[in-house]
Amino acid sequence: MRRGNIKLIPGPTLAFHDLGCSKGGRQLFKGVHCTVQPGRWLHIVGANGIGKTSLLRMLCGLSPIEAGDILWNGQSIRKQRGPFQQDLCYLGHLNGLQESMTVRENLAFTTALRGHACTAKAVSATLERFGVAGRAGHLVRHLSQGQKRRVALARLSLAPARLWVLDEPFVAMDDTGIQMLSGLIAQHLAHGGICVLTSHQSVTIGTVPAQTLELRA
Amino acid sequence: MNPPPSPSPMQLGLGAVMLAVLRREIALAMRQKGEVLTPLVFFIVVASLFPLGVGPESALLLRMAPGVLWVSALLAAMLSLQRMFASDYADGSLEQMLLSTTPLTLLVAAKALSHFLLSGLPLVLVAPVLGLQFGLDGQSLWILMLSLLLGTPTLSLIGSIGASLTLGVRGAGVLLSLLILPLYIPVLIFGAGAVEAHASGLGSGGHLSLLAALLVLALFFAPLATTAALKISLE
Numbered sequence: 001m002r003r004g005n006i007k008l009i010p011g012p013t014l015a016f017h018d019l020g021c022s023k024g025g026r027q028l029f030k031g032v033h034c035t036v037q038p039g040r041w042l043h044i045v046g047a048n049g050i051g052k053t054s055l056l057r058m059l060c061g062l063s064p065i066e067a068g069d070i071l072w073n074g075q076s077i078r079k080q081r082g083p084f085q086q087d088l089c090y091l092g093h094l095n096g097l098q099e100s101m102t103v104r105e106n107l108a109f110t111t112a113l114r115g116h117a118c119t120a121k122a123v124s125a126t127l128e129r130f131g132v133a134g135r136a137g138h139l140v141r142h143l144s145q146g147q148k149r150r151v152a153l154a155r156l157s158l159a160p161a162r163l164w165v166l167d168e169p170f171v172a173m174d175d176t177g178i179q180m181l182s183g184l185i186a187q188h189l190a191h192g193g194i195c196v197l198t199s200h201q202s203v204t205i206g207t208v209p210a211q212t213l214e215l216r217a
Numbered sequence: 218m219n220p221p222p223s224p225s226p227m228q229l230g231l232g233a234v235m236l237a238v239l240r241r242e243i244a245l246a247m248r249q250k251g252e253v254l255t256p257l258v259f260f261i262v263v264a265s266l267f268p269l270g271v272g273p274e275s276a277l278l279l280r281m282a283p284g285v286l287w288v289s290a291l292l293a294a295m296l297s298l299q300r301m302f303a304s305d306y307a308d309g310s311l312e313q314m315l316l317s318t319t320p321l322t323l324l325v326a327a328k329a330l331s332h333f334l335l336s337g338l339p340l341v342l343v344a345p346v347l348g349l350q351f352g353l354d355g356q357s358l359w360i361l362m363l364s365l366l367l368g369t370p371t372l373s374l375i376g377s378i379g380a381s382l383t384l385g386v387r388g389a390g391v392l393l394s395l396l397i398l399p400l401y402i403p404v405l406i407f408g409a410g411a412v413e414a415h416a417s418g419l420g421s422g423g424h425l426s427l428l429a430a431l432l433v434l435a436l437f438f439a440p441l442a443t444t445a446a447l448k449i450s451l452e
Contacts, residue, residue, distance in 0.1 A: 060316060063452045086318050094309025098241075100248050105241070112237035113317035113324075117227040 011038030011192035012073035012087065012162060016213075020067030021054050028054060029215045030067065038162075041185065041195040041205055046215035052198040053093070055215065056167050059196065060090045072163070089114070089161035091169060095152035099141040103127065103151050106140055107158060114159035122158065130154045131180060145172040153181060156188075164188060166197040182206065234319040235327040242331035252297055256336045257343060260293035264347040275352050282351035283361065283412035289347075290340045290365055291401055294372045297336045298397070299390050301328060301380040302447065315451060325447070326440040329377045330370070337369030357412055360421050364411040367428040368404045374432075374439035375400050381446035404431060 013035060020030035028051030036042045044052050057063045059070055061077060061084070070077050077084045097106045104123050111118045124136050130150045132143075140148060149172050156164060164185070170178050185195050186206030197203070203210065229237075246253050267285045268278055305311040314324050344365055345358040353361065379397040383389040411424035 062312060062315060082318075085316060088316060090312070090316055092309060092312055094307075094312065096309035096313040098245065098304065098308060098310055100245060101241070105244065109237055109241050110313055112229055112234050113313055113319065115229050115234065115318040117229050117233070 011194075013037055013071075014042075014163060014194050014196070015071040015074075016068065017071060018068035019055070019058070019065070019070065021051050021058060022066060023051070023054060027217070029217065032068070032213070032215070034211075034213050036194050036196070036211060038192040038194060039189045039208070040211055041189060041197065041208060043203060043210045043212045044196065044198045044215065045200075045212060050215045050217065052215060053167055056090075056092070056165050056196065056198065060088060060165055061085070062090075086115075087162040088165065089156055089159065089163070090165045090167075091152055091156070092167045095148050097140045097148060097152055100139060102137050102139055103132070103143070104136040106151065107154060110155045111159045114155075114161070116159045118158050123154075126154045126157055127151070129157070129180075131176060146174060146177060149173055150177060153184075157184065162193050164193065164195040164197075166195065168198055168200075170199050170201055170203070231319055231323055234317070235323055238324050238327035239331050239334075242328060243335065246331075246335045252300065253335050253339065256293040256296045257339045259296055260289050260340050261343060261347065263289040263292065265350060268350055278351045279353065279416070282348060282353050282357075283409040283416070286344060286347060286351070286361060287364075287368075287405055287409040287412075290344065290369065291372060291405055293340055294336050294369055295376065295394060295397065295401075297332070298373075298376040298380050299383070299393055301332055301377060302384055303380075303389075306384050306450070311447065312451060315448065320444075321447065322440045322444045325377060325381075325443045326436075329373045329439065329443075332376070333370045333373040337365075337373055340369060341365040353412075353416075357415055360415045360425075361412050363425060364408045364421070364428060367425060367432055368408040371404050371428070371432045371435045372401060374435040375404075377443045378439055378446060381443045381450060384447070384450040404428065407431065 015035040016032050019032040021028045034042065044055060046052055054063065058065050061081065065078065072080065072084050072087070096110060104120065107123050108118055124133070127133055127136055130153060132147050132150050135143065135147065140151065143151065153169065169181060173181065182203065182205050186208060188195060189205065189208050264286055267281065271277060271281065302311060305314065315321055317324060341362055344361055348358045348361050376397055379393045382396060383393045386392060407424045407427045411421040411428065414424055415421040
């Protein structure tokens, strides 16, 4: 595995320690070990129903950790809920956008939830960057699936976070969208961030090699 | 690649985030006016049906007034409870709230407050008009308003527990009523009791103090219970 200058970026590391998960009495995966250094990204792969989303939800603290532990900056995330949540930005299968509110209102609200204010100017600049320029005043229900996904991703750059957890971020995106998102992730990694994502497609993030975690039953 | 620098974000205090929740709820309600009007119209219709059904005997109406008005208000405030978290649950906003840097308990409190403002407060304001139908005097109308003003926030807070417990459950509406109505009993007793006590010359101070005490208790415990229930629903 190639280890370039990105290895030297300081910042918190993410580690899974003997992680296990079961659902409805069935063991999904167990004994998952992995360490992700700052400036690297983790690609979680595995068959449908193997527990990729469950792993991401455990990582975010949406589901309890059943077996093993997840360490952020060397400390269990169970013991540092607040500080860890400050560092985390999660995008799940659901976009988290209220359909009957405008794009601007939605983004202002989600950034407020992350503890930041955002100006109308920042929103329109971000939307332009995400290829949905001029949609700030539109209701979310009038956008296409791909556009909704882009708006949801726009929150990544409106509120800074060290750890991005993205569940199938490339779904419903066109080629330019995929390129734009990989560029965004590459930039995030260059600043010492970490990205954990699931995707069934092969993903290229700039020149940063993928660290792959394959889940098996 | 050389993208524009990220906008430098300004930090928001906890109060500002709660205000953002409140403003969002109110903006959403203004866009779906039916949701605000339904409880209000329900309250007016139900409270007006009683004089029609019972007949124009003024002594009887006067005696029934506090109970009837309070029961109608209580049922009306319950109508919109189910929607408190349902749409946020469906579109993923609730996940984002759980992952917010602001504690979920405070966000939940803001949601309950907005529920009170949107479905409790209109009832408080329209109650004196309905009280007139029953022949309540001016002083009693004030007591009625005051008791509703202290009682309906408690209803919203207790209701938020039920709304979070029945999230994602089929037939949530009926289950919600079964869960919540027993918990509403103390509020109903002291609320209607305040107006009755005043009418019989006993003074309503004691009842109103108890209503306020219930509100303080609910304000402290309900958001905690709701937060715990929401976490379970999202697992």
